[in-house]
Amino acid sequence: xxxxxxxxxxxxxxxxxxxxxxxxxxxxxxxxxxxxxxxxxxxxxxxxxxxxxxxxxxxxxxxxxxxxxxxxxxxxxxxxxxxxxxxxxxxxxxxxxxxxxxxxxxxxxxxxxxxxxxxxxxxxxxxxxxxxxxxxxxxxxxxxxxxxxxxxxxxxxxxxxxxxxxxxxxxxxxxxxxxxxxxxxxxxxxxxxxxxxxx
Numbered sequence: 001x002x003x004x005x006x007x008x009x010x011x012x013x014x015x016x017x018x019x020x021x022x023x024x025x026x027x028x029x030x031x032x033x034x035x036x037x038x039x040x041x042x043x044x045x046x047x048x049x050x051x052x053x054x055x056x057x058x059x060x061x062x063x064x065x066x067x068x069x070x071x072x073x074x075x076x077x078x079x080x081x082x083x084x085x086x087x088x089x090x091x092x093x094x095x096x097x098x099x100x101x102x103x104x105x106x107x108x109x110x111x112x113x114x115x116x117x118x119x120x121x122x123x124x125x126x127x128x129x130x131x132x133x134x135x136x137x138x139x140x141x142x143x144x145x146x147x148x149x150x151x152x153x154x155x156x157x158x159x160x161x162x163x164x165x166x167x168x169x170x171x172x173x174x175x176x177x178x179x180x181x182x183x184x185x186x187x188x189x190x191x192x193x194x195x196x197x198x199x
Contacts, residue, residue: 010181012044024038026193034162037164061173066169071118072118077114092129125145126145
C-alpha cells in the first residue's frame, strides 16, 4: 500500500530469480478494477561480481525503448557505467540523429536526472545516447525508440485509471540495483506487484 504519486523507488531483491518474463502490476487499493501492468516483459539479471574484459563499456538501462516520457517531468536516465571513470556526454536522438544535448560533460556515475523540456516535439522516435568524452568509440544508445508526449493540461473526468510508465518492457534490471517504478499518478493508494510470466 503506497501513495498513488506516480513513483516508487524499488531495490530489486537479490532473491529474485534472473529471467526475462517479468512485468510490474499496479492496482488501486480502493478500486481493484483500476489497474495496469507493463506492456511487455522486462528482464532481471544477476549483478556480476566480476567485470568482463570490456568492463569499461557503457550500456543504457533506461530509457531503453517502449517508455512514454511526458514533457515537464523528471526522468532518471540510467546506464551501466562500466569502470565508472571519466566523464560522459548525454544526448537525445530523434530518428537516429542528435537532437538535443542533455549534458555536455557529466560524471560517469550511471545516473542523470533529466527534466524533459516542454520545448521537445512530441513523437515516438526518440533514443538516448551516452558517449565517453575521452573515447568516442565507447558509446551506447537506447535499444529501441521511446515516446515523448505533452503533459495533459486537464485530467480526465474520472481520473480512475492507472498507466505504467516504467518498467514497461525491454528494460534490463539488475538484482540489488535501485529502479524507479513510474506510473501516471491519481488518487488514493496503490498496490505494486512483480509478476512472472504474467501471473
